[in-house]
Amino acid sequence: MKKVIAVFAVFLVPMVMAKFLVLQDGPSHTKIQREMKSALLEERPELGKKPSVKVDKDKGATIKLDESSKAVRDAKKGGSDQWSDLVSGVVKKSKEFKGVYENPQYANIKVKTKDSKKPLLKVDKGKVLYNVAEK
Secondary structure: OHHHHHHHHHHHHHHHHHHHHOOOOOOOHHHHHHHHHHHHHOOOHHHOOOOEEEEEOOOEEEEEEOOOOHHHHHHHOOOOHHHHHHHHHHHHHHHHHHHHOOOHHHHEEEEEEOOOOOOOEEEEOOEEEEEHHHO
């Protein structure tokens, strides 16, 4: 009986420890989408109707805004406080994602309009690569 318990313990203990020590690459892209939407888009009427976030594990995150939204119009005219707030929030999230998640693409965030492929804002690893308000 002691041998059976010893053999069982030899296999069971490593299995239990492995369960707790397995490295994770972070949350799923859907959880990141919810987090970004909650932090950056909710209760922001200047971003237009139904702003959205899509996260792709290979391409990063894309925030889509209405072309007719106040923030987009202001950004194209050189910026505003609302646009600056969005830029700051995106930079902050990008920095957070850079240091936390195994997938470095999560720190690559673009802001576009729903009708255009050209980005209004590109941020990677917390650094602004392009901002339409600064052109």
